[in-house]
Amino acid sequence: MPCGTILLINAWGLHRDPKLWDDAESFKPERFENNGESTESYKLIPFGLGRRSCPGMDLAQRVVGLALGSLIQCFEWERIGEEEVDMAEGKGLTMPKSMPLEAMCKKKAIMNVFLSETVDDCL
Ligand code: HEM
Numbered sequence: 001m002p003c004g005t006i007l008l009i010n011a012w013g014l015h016r017d018p019k020l021w022d023d024a025e026s027f028k029p030e031r032f033e034n035n036g037e038s039t040e041s042y043k044l045i046p047f048g049l050g051r052r053s054c055p056g057m058d059l060a061q062r063v064v065g066l067a068l069g070s071l072i073q074c075f076e077w078e079r080i081g082e083e084e085v086d087m088a089e090g091k092g093l094t095m096p097k098s099m100p101l102e103a104m105c106k107k108k109a110i111m112n113v114f115l116s117e118t119v120d121d122c123l
Pocket residue numbers: 046047048049051052053054055056057059060061064
């Protein structure tokens with residue numbers, strides 16, 4: 001390979017390779033349970049690897065977990081109809097959904113306490 005060649009890693013392909021993953025296309029968060037202790041972690045590179053990997057990785061992982069956890073804890077979520085959510089990928093570097101996600105959410109009882117306390121605190 002000539003000196004100065006720019007090499008791009010196909011993370012999309014790597015993350016779906018059936019030679020690397022058991023049941024590669026399925027959502028199985030439990031497969032990462034022991035991630036920190038295993039060399040398996042090098043198969044998952046959403047933040048890149050090495051000297052130029054994402055410096056915001058720790059922040060992003062905390063914020064995404066916190067935001068997702070809050071949405072699940074504070075709201076009941078439902079599909080808008082009987083059909084499964086269409087997870088087809090659209091075009092683009094950031095893997096947008098081809099169909100926008102539409103869902104219904106209803107605040108859980110815990111939110112009444114939270115909101116009334118917040119309002120009371122402001123008065
Ligand atoms: C889910 C959220 C995020 C993802 C998936 C992500 C992913 C990435 C990836 C794949 C790279 C390129 C790494 C490489 O070239 O090998 C990168 C670079 C970078 N990211 Fe992130 N990132 C995220 C959030 C953030 C946040 C929150 C910050 C800052 C607060 C950040 C700052 C940067 C910077 C400055 C670079 C360039 C690093 C360099 O070129 O040396 N990122 N990110």
